[in-house]
Amino acid sequence: MPIPNRYYESVKGWSPKALDGIAGNAKMHPITDKVRQVDYHGHFTAAAGHALYTARTYPKEYWNKAAFVCEPTGHLVATFMLERKGSDFTSRNAWNLLASDDEWSAPIMAEVGPDGNVWVIDWYNYIVQHNPTPAGFKTGKGAAYETDLRDKTHGRIYRLVMKGAKPLAALPNLKDATPEKLVATLKNDNMLWRLHAQRLLVERGKRDVLADLIELVNDASVDDVGLNAGAIHALWVLNGLDAMRLDDTAKFAALNALLHKSAGVRRNAVLAIPNTKEASAATLKARLWEDQDAHVRLATLLAYADMETSSLAGMTASMLFREENTADRWIPDALTCAGARHNSRFLRHITGTRPLLNQRGLEVVTIVAEHYARVGPAEALDEAFAPIVNTNPAVVEAILNGLAKGWPRSKTATFKAETEDQLLKLLPKLSPSSKAQLLKLASIWGVNSLTKHAAEAVKDLLASASNEKHGDTARVAAAKQYVEFQSADSNAVDEVLALITPVPPLPSPRA
Numbered sequence: 001m002p003i004p005n006r007y008y009e010s011v012k013g014w015s016p017k018a019l020d021g022i023a024g025n026a027k028m029h030p031i032t033d034k035v036r037q038v039d040y041h042g043h044f045t046a047a048a049g050h051a052l053y054t055a056r057t058y059p060k061e062y063w064n065k066a067a068f069v070c071e072p073t074g075h076l077v078a079t080f081m082l083e084r085k086g087s088d089f090t091s092r093n094a095w096n097l098l099a100s101d102d103e104w105s106a107p108i109m110a111e112v113g114p115d116g117n118v119w120v121i122d123w124y125n126y127i128v129q130h131n132p133t134p135a136g137f138k139t140g141k142g143a144a145y146e147t148d149l150r151d152k153t154h155g156r157i158y159r160l161v162m163k164g165a166k167p168l169a170a171l172p173n174l175k176d177a178t179p180e181k182l183v184a185t186l187k188n189d190n191m192l193w194r195l196h197a198q199r200l201l202v203e204r205g206k207r208d209v210l211a212d213l214i215e216l217v218n219d220a221s222v223d224d225v226g227l228n229a230g231a232i233h234a235l236w237v238l239n240g241l242d243a244m245r246l247d248d249t250a251k252f253a254a255l256n257a258l259l260h261k262s263a264g265v266r267r268n269a270v271l272a273i274p275n276t277k278e279a280s281a282a283t284l285k286a287r288l289w290e291d292q293d294a295h296v297r298l299a300t301l302l303a304y305a306d307m308e309t310s311s312l313a314g315m316t317a318s319m320l321f322r323e324e325n326t327a328d329r330w331i332p333d334a335l336t337c338a339g340a341r342h343n344s345r346f347l348r349h350i351t352g353t354r355p356l357l358n359q360r361g362l363e364v365v366t367i368v369a370e371h372y373a374r375v376g377p378a379e380a381l382d383e384a385f386a387p388i389v390n391t392n393p394a395v396v397e398a399i400l401n402g403l404a405k406g407w408p409r410s411k412t413a414t415f416k417a418e419t420e421d422q423l424l425k426l427l428p429k430l431s432p433s434s435k436a437q438l439l440k441l442a443s444i445w446g447v448n449s450l451t452k453h454a455a456e457a458v459k460d461l462l463a464s465a466s467n468e469k470h471g472d473t474a475r476v477a478a479a480k481q482y483v484e485f486q487s488a489d490s491n492a493v494d495e496v497l498a499l500i501t502p503v504p505p506l507p508s509p510r511a
Helices: 005-009 179-185 192-205 211-219 229-240 249-259 263-272 278-284 294-304 313-318 333-342 343-351 359-375 378-385 393-406 417-429 432-445 455-466 474-484 492-500
Strands: 048-052 066-071 077-086 088-099 107-112 118-122 158-160
Touching: 005 211, 005 333, 066 107, 066 393, 088 107, 088 158, 107 393, 118 294, 179 192, 179 211, 192 229, 211 229, 211 249, 229 249, 229 263, 249 263, 249 278, 263 294, 278 313, 294 313, 294 333, 313 333, 313 343, 333 343, 333 359, 333 474, 343 359, 343 378, 343 393, 378 417, 393 432, 417 432, 432 474, 455 474
Parallel strands: 048 107
Antiparallel strands: 048 066, 066 077, 077 088, 107 118, 118 158
16 A cells, blocks of 8 residues: 555545555465465465565565465465565565465465565365355354364474585574664564664653764665665664654654665655745755655655645645656655645646646545645635636636636635636636636535626537537536536526437337
């Protein structure tokens, strides 16, 4: 889940789409035909225990790229290899880490153990899927059919060691570990131990380790896959100790981490630094909005969505015009969250530019405009609408669609005289549907200089709805807007339906 749900909840009138899977192929590859499944035969149906390989005991091709997915019905643990795609990932079923021809074998979890090897829990159960109930069996608790071949007692744990692996050094012992040892463990090559050390340092709650933590953050080195794990964990310890607010040296080290050679460190620095004016200024100075790494840009936008500084609106708007952002799976959602945070100034920056936006970019503008309509102060419309007359028509339409969808009918607005003049100049340039949207809003806002043009807009919409050359989609859209515009008129629906509903053909005479 790349974007926490709270960001979606902060944008009024918007909700996230379903989180799609990233597996390119859901087929499994058992080594026996003794497979019992009740659905999705030959595919993953009881997939469980997803975990990434985050140690260094296995070969390099596993490091931070191999995900272990158990399929107990197929008696196997599959290795899915992750491949980056912008801020998203795809995956492919590359090989089985473990597969058995024992009909009782049922792996349900595969995790990196303390020694860097993969440890597998085998439920060891002949019947894995509980339902539906086969003929001749009785349905019991939890809709599971009753059978003596389901066992809840005899599980197994396997430890998978690579052939020819070098003997491991002694494992860390963090019981009663000194603060110095805990800090040193933040650099361990197994994330299991790094996370334990990070937790213990935060729970300890003492800042006598700041100098050592800052030294880790300032370490500019990277490993064979471009990471500096010690710096990342040190940042989060500083965050957990609130040291970035209370200690200037810790704060400056964290801000400097925005320029780190490792994209992972830059990304975590953006997310860990408290939302202050200094932090927003530092992210702007570091030009993280145009970072080559999509995950850094995504994290930067989420940070913008939490920050108060209005100067971030311009950077958010400018990111909307870059194809690498709007073509991404997740960055447009982050752009929406950040744009909504700085809504009126974001819309002003959008209306003050002429470049074209693609369809995904226009969708972002519409959602931000709807959010502004629902929560924004009406007086800020002057700021957002000031340059709108010179804006690309598609952007104007996107803004008007969002405002019309979200603006409450009871909420009026007042404009400066020059803003009304801008809107009057804009009106003749709009399509019939956009013109209707603007006039609908004007009637709610109480802008009399615009509402007198309503009759002309209604005429245009009726003409569009009745013109067969426009196609059914365009005609229905015009009809819907006409009905919305004329909502007070009870005859409006019947009037439009008569225009767009084809007359049924006469029945053929009987032979």
